[in-house]
Every structure is written in structure tokens, then in C-alpha cells.
Amino acid sequence: MAKPRIKVLSDEEILEIHWRSLSILSKVGVKVDHKEALELLKSIGSEVNLNSRVAKIPEYIVKEALDKTPNIVRLYYRDGKRFIELYGDNTYFDVGSAAYYYMDYKTNEIRRPVSRDLAEVAKVADFLPNTHIMSTALVPSDVPEIIADRWRMYIVTKNCTKPIDTGAFTLEGIPDAVKIMASIIGEENVSKKPFMIFAACPSPPLKWSELTTQNLMDCAKYGIPAHIIPMPQTGGTSPATLAGSIVQSNAEVLAGLVIAQFTKPGSPVVYSGSPTVFDQRFATSCTGYIEVGLISAAFSQLAKFYNIPSAAYTMVSDSKTVDLQSAIESSLGALISVLSGINMAIGSGMLLEENCISLIKLVIDDDIAGSTLRFAKGVHVDVDTLAEEVIREAGPGGLFLKHKHTREWWRKEHYIPRLFDKRTYDMWRKLGSKDLNTVAKENIEKILKEHTVEPLPQDIEKELNETMKNIAHKYGIKKLPEI
Numbered sequence: 001m002a003k004p005r006i007k008v009l010s011d012e013e014i015l016e017i018h019w020r021s022l023s024i025l026s027k028v029g030v031k032v033d034h035k036e037a038l039e040l041l042k043s044i045g046s047e048v049n050l051n052s053r054v055a056k057i058p059e060y061i062v063k064e065a066l067d068k069t070p071n072i073v074r075l076y077y078r079d080g081k082r083f084i085e086l087y088g089d090n091t092y093f094d095v096g097s098a099a100y101y102y103m104d105y106k107t108n109e110i111r112r113p114v115s116r117d118l119a120e121v122a123k124v125a126d127f128l129p130n131t132h133i134m135s136t137a138l139v140p141s142d143v144p145e146i147i148a149d150r151w152r153m154y155i156v157t158k159n160c161t162k163p164i165d166t167g168a169f170t171l172e173g174i175p176d177a178v179k180i181m182a183s184i185i186g187e188e189n190v191s192k193k194p195f196m197i198f199a200a201c202p203s204p205p206l207k208w209s210e211l212t213t214q215n216l217m218d219c220a221k222y223g224i225p226a227h228i229i230p231m232p233q234t235g236g237t238s239p240a241t242l243a244g245s246i247v248q249s250n251a252e253v254l255a256g257l258v259i260a261q262f263t264k265p266g267s268p269v270v271y272s273g274s275p276t277v278f279d280q281r282f283a284t285s286c287t288g289y290i291e292v293g294l295i296s297a298a299f300s301q302l303a304k305f306y307n308i309p310s311a312a313y314t315m316v317s318d319s320k321t322v323d324l325q326s327a328i329e330s331s332l333g334a335l336i337s338v339l340s341g342i343n344m345a346i347g348s349g350m351l352l353e354e355n356c357i358s359l360i361k362l363v364i365d366d367d368i369a370g371s372t373l374r375f376a377k378g379v380h381v382d383v384d385t386l387a388e389e390v391i392r393e394a395g396p397g398g399l400f401l402k403h404k405h406t407r408e409w410w411r412k413e414h415y416i417p418r419l420f421d422k423r424t425y426d427m428w429r430k431l432g433s434k435d436l437n438t439v440a441k442e443n444i445e446k447i448l449k450e451h452t453v454e455p456l457p458q459d460i461e462k463e464l465n466e467t468m469k470n471i472a473h474k475y476g477i478k479k480l481p482e483i
Contacts, residue, residue, distance in 0.1 A: 003378040005089065006339040008297045014305050017243070017298075021250040022059045029056035030206045030255040034213035037259050044262055055255075062254050065261040071307045073225050073268045075133070075163035076193045079454070080185045083193075084132060084163060086270060086309035089341030091376065093334070093369040094165050095125050096316060096350030096357060097135035097199070103351065103358035105444050108321065110356055112141040115155055115481040120448060121349070122159035124359055127451040129418075130369040131348055135165040137357045142481045147472055149173045153180050153196070154468045155483060158461070161454050165227075165346065167199035171211060174198065174218035176471050181224075183463040184456070191223030197270065201229045202252040204237035208259070216256060220263035227270035227311050227344070228256040232295070233285050236278030242291055246298050249273060253302075270344065271303035272311035274354070287316035287353050288329035296333075297340035304341065312337070313354065315347030315365055322360045322437055326351060327368070330361070334368045338376035345369070360440045363447075367417045374415035385409070419443060 009017070029047070031054050032038050038055060042048040047056040072087040084092055102113035118138045125134040136152035143151045149169040156164055157180060168174050177198070181190050200216040202208050208216075219226040230249035232238030238245035253271055260267045273296055277289040286292075296312035303310035314333035317326035330348075337345035347354070348369065349362030379385075390405045400406050419439050421428060428434075434442075456464065472480055 001378055001380055003089070003376060004339055005341065006297065006336075007301060008294050008340070009301050014301055017247050017250055017302065018305065020247050021254060022062060024206070024247065024251045025057045025062065025254060026059060027056065028206065029054040030202075030208060030252065032208045032213060032255075032259075033210040034208065034217075037208070037213045037217065040259070040262055057255060057258055061258055061262075065254070065258040066306055066308075068261040068265040068267075069257055069306070069308050070266060070268050071309070073197070073270055073309045075197055075225065076185075076195045077163060078157065078161045078184060078195050078456075080189060080193045080195070086311075086343040091338045091342055091345055091373065092132035093130055093315065093348050093365070094133035094311075094344050094346040095121070095131060095135040095137050095362065096313070096347040096354065097137055097165055098139060098167060099137060099350065099355055099357040100139050101352060101356040102138055103322070103356055103360070105359040105441055110320075110352070113138040113357070114142045115140045115151070115483050118152055118155045119159045119483045121357060121359060121362070122156045123451060123453055124362060124444060124447050126160040126162060126453050127447045128363065128366040130366045130373060131362070132162065133165050133344065134160040134162045135346070136167070137349065140481070144475065144477055146170065146475050147477060150176045150180065150468070150471050151480070153177055154464070157184065157464065158456070158483070159453055164196045165199070165344070166196050167201075168215050169211075171214050174215050174222065174224075178222050178224070179467050179471070180464065183467040184460055194224045194268075197225040197227055199229050199272075200226045200256060201231055201274070202256060204230060204232050204252065205248055206252060206255075208252075208255065213259060216260055217263045220260045220267035223264065223267065225268040225270065226260065227272035228253050229272040229274050229311075231274045231276070233276050233278040234291065234295075235280060236285070242295055242298070245275065246295060246302075249275070249295075249299070250302055270309045270311050271299060271306065272344070272346075273299040274313040274346075275299075276353070284318070285353055286318045287313060287347070287350075288318040288325070290332065293333060293336040296342060297336055300340045300342045309343045310341070311344030311346060312342050313346045314342060315345055315369075316350040316354050317361070318353050319351055322351070322358055322364065322440075326361055327364065330365050331368050331372075334365070334372040335375065338372045359444050360437055363440045363443050364419060364436065367419050370415050370417065380413070385413075
């Protein structure tokens with residue numbers, strides 16, 4: 001069965017970008033603010049200037065790193081039994097991560113989030129059928145910043161069973177995250193059945209900070225997945241041209257792959273991206289421009305060229321509220337994701353240029369995701385679906401409504417949205433003439449009231465609580481918020 005797909009770059013253009021990225025790495029280099037990583041790069045044959053902290057990485061080292069990189073990344077659910085696999089053209093939708101603001105679904109107020117908000121987002125995401133990965137979506141304001149990264153991992157682990165997309169804000173973040181995972185699945189399974197994937201974001205242009213480098217190397221040492229997320233701002237921290245931004249970002253990703261694979265061969269890494277357009281008119285870093293979709297699709301093609309999994313922030317909107325703009329930008333991003341085969345389509349629920357999470361947008365995005373996933377399956381053509389015999393039986397002027405074939409195939413062939421209204425006008429009026437946002441709010445309330453997240457076994461929950469308590473005590477924090 002043919003499946004609808006898009007390519008934004010020709011094979012020749014992919015090769016051109018690849019070779020120019022290698023040229024930048026070998027002749028310009030990348031700045032790495034991490035002594036151990038610089039020593040590692042020097043030991044494998046890179047030209048390293050310890051004063052400027054710039055490493056020039058030759059082509060053969062990049063090739064060796066690519067050869068060591070796995071082409072499939074498996075993310076487990078919290079129970080260590082179910083999993084999803086990132087590879088090929090399959091697409092999974094992922095809640096946006098690390099937002100400093102939250103839109104209250106009851107009041108539409110945008111405010112700093114607290115721990116309870118994150119717990120509710122996790123619970124809703126646990127229910128949503130087309131939201132496959134839960135992130136540590138919010139940065140709670142009711143805990144000290146020094147432990148905010150691990151605290152949000154703890155909250156999400158308790159309130160969602162799905163794989164978790166997260167990141168560390170501190171040098172100790174990954175080792176502590178490993179302790180959190182080990183309390184759930186056992187230390188021996190942290191690398192075998194990881195249920196978290198960690199963000200590693202180079203700082204454009206061509207820089208790896210001490211924190212991000214340490215996080216990436218720690219992920220490699222522990223054998224847990226990382227996704228390398230270049231963040232080009234076209235016309236700001238990267239060239240104004242899309243091709244130039246792609247070349248620069250690709251060089252940053254390849255440098256990260258080298259660091260990861262020479263720290264530990266076979267480290268699971270995803271080629272990710274969070275491109276933005278630096279709007280020269282307002283000095284804003286915008287995620288909803290259509291060019292962001294083009295760059296993200298190009299990243300996916302490059303990942304497939306290197307035979308490694310892909311991810312991109314494609315479901316984000318620049319809108320300040322849940323409105324037509326947010327729906328249009330998310331819909332375009334979702335469709336671009338499935339048509340270009342981005343494995344992790346990140347940003348569900350996100351507004352305000354990656355700075356705010358809205359539960360209303362999250363549940364709407366879930367229906368958008370379901371619709372686009374159906375589109376990506378294409379048209380199923382075989383003897384049954386061609387329905388020649390059925391058409392003959394119905395004949396000219398016939399009716400298919402009561403036919404057995406209709407009963408068998410209608411639900412198989414169609415995506416049935418949960419929120420989008422398909423009733424008649426009179427039915428809609430009788431049910432209160434509710435707009436989509438009102439329906440979404442009611443759906444959120446229903447999920448929070450009725451959905452039960454599969455509980456952790458008591459002994460495991462006790463160990464998880466103790467692990468988080470010990471992490472907090474390490475920083476002198478004796479009391480944590482109630483969730």
C-alpha cells in the first residue's frame with residue numbers, strides 16, 4: 001500500500017548538506033566547554049585548541065560515530081513491559097516540555113505552574129489515545145530551582161504510565177534521574193528498559209555547553225537514550241537562509257554524535273531539532289512559521305540518510321491563547337510530521353513560543369494527531385476495500401447504510417474524533433451550541449474525574465518516594481509540595 005510522504009530535499013541536496021557540515025566540523029570546528037569531552041576528542045584524532053576550547057573534528061571520526069549509532073531507539077512504558085520503537089517513518093506524538101508558564105484551563109489565566117498542574121497534565125496525557133509520550137511538561141514554581149528537573153520527573157513518573165521525554169538542568173541531573181528510574185524498574189534495567197529519553201541541546205552557533213555535554217556523556221555512560229536538539233533561530237543564531245540553518249544544525253548534531261559514541265559505543269541517540277524563526281520585526285523566536293516545518297522535515301530526511309531516529313518540535317504554536325492560530329499551526333505541524341516520517345513529533349499542548357502548556361490545546365492536539373496519523377496510513381486497496389461486489393449489489397440508486405460491508409468497514413476506515421463536532425446544526429444547538437474550547441474543557445474535567453492512572457506497586461512507590469526525598473535532602477530541602 002502506497003503511503004503519502006513528502007521530501008523537502010533531493011538526494012543531491014542531502015549529500016551537499018552532509019559534505020558542507022563535515023567541512024564546517026573539520027575546518028571551523030565546534031566549541032566544547034567541557035574539559036573531559038575536549039580530551040576525549042583530542043584522543044581520537046580531533047584538532048583541539050584548549051585555550052579557545054574549539055575542536056575540529058575530521059570526517060573519518062564522524063563516519064565512525066555514525067557507524068556506532070543504533071538505528072532503532074526503544075522507549076518503554078513505566079511497567080517495563082510495553083514499549084514504542086523510534087525508527088523508519090513511524091510517528092509518535094509527544095507533549096511539549098520545559099514550559100515556564102501554564103494556562104489554567106478553568107480561567108484561561110497564564111501563570112507560573114505548581115506541582116499539582118504538572119500532575120494533572122500527566123494524568124490527562126496518560127488517558128489521551130494519540131499522545132504517545134509524556135514529557136516533563138512544566139517547570140513547577142513551588143520547589144527550589146536546584147531540584148526542579150528531578151522533581152518534575154518524579155511527578156510525571158507517579159502520574160503517567162507512558163514513556164517520558166525529559167531533560168536535566170543540572171550537572172547532577174542525569175545520575176539522579178537514573179536513581180529515579182532504578183527505583184521503578186531496578187538498576188539492572190535502566191539501560192535495558194529505559195522509560196525516559198533526555199534532551200541535549202547544543203547552543204547555536206556551533207557550541208556545546210558544559211551542562212549539555214555532561215548530560216549527553218552521562219546518558220551515554222548509563223546507556224539511556226538522548227535526543228540531540230539543535231535550536232537554530234533563522235537570522236538570529238543561525239543564517240537567515242533555511243539551507244544555512246540546516247547545515248549549521250547538522251554539524252552540531254554530528255558533533256554530539258561523536259561525543260556520545262566515543263564516550264560509549266552504541267549509545268542510543270535521536271536526531272532531533274527545535275528550529276525557530278527569529279522575527280526581525282518583534283525580536284521574537286517563533287515556532288509556528290511554516291519554515292519551521294520545512295527545516296524539521298529536512299532534519300527528518302537527514303536522520304534517515306544517517307539511518308538514525310528523528311524528532312522535532314512541530315506541534316508548537318506562537319499563539320497566546322487556544323484559538324484558530326494555535327489549531328492551524330498545530331495541524332500543519334502534525335501533518336508535516338507524519339508525512340516526513342518524524343518519529344517524535346514534540347510540542348502537543350504548547351503555546352507562546354515553547355513557553356506555555358495548555359491542557360485545552362493538549363486535548364485538541366490529540367484529535368489533530370489522530371487525524372493526521374490516519375492520513376499517513378493512506379488508502380488501503382484490496383479486494384474487500386475496492387468493494388466491487390458491494391457496489392454491484394447496491395446497484396444504481398442503491399443504499400449502503402445497512403449493508404454488512406458498511407458495518408464491517410466504516411470504523412476501520414475512518415478516524416473518529418473525540419472532540420471535533422460532526423453533528424447536525426440542530427443537534428449541536430440542542431446540546432448547548434458549545435464551541436471546541438468548551439468541549440475541550442468538559443473533556444478535561446471528565447478525564448481528571450474519571451480516569452485512573454495505573455498505580456505503582458506499594459513497595460516500588462515507597463522506594464520512589466524515598467529516592468526523591470534523598471535527592472531533596474542532598475540540597476538541604478526538607479519539605480516538598482503535596483501533589
